[in-house]
Amino acid sequence: MTFESDKPREFTLSSSQKMIGGVCGGVAEYFGWDVNIVRxxxxAATVVTGGTVALIYLAALMLIPRR
Known part of the structure; x- marks a missing residue:
């Protein structure tokens, strides 16, 4: 496996793929996934966990830096 650079990628909120806060867009951009699948x-995870994932989303919105 080769990498383009030795520098780690920065995990930030997405400014182009955001609906609410850009957390799902940031995850999709970081891993190279489709943003709609992440959303x-x-x-689905929010419904299954009874809202726990929504709390994690809000925490990520407050903690992850913006571009």
Whole structure:
């Protein structure tokens, strides 16, 4: 496995793929996934966990830096 650089990628909120805060967009950009899949997984996980994932989303919104 080769990497483009030795510098680690920065994890930030997305400024182009945001609906609410850009957390799902940031995750999708970081891992190279489709943002709609991440959003659907977040909604499904929120329903399954009874809202715990929504609290994690809010914490990530406050803690992850913006670009």
């Amino acid at each position: 659907l997984a977040t909604v």
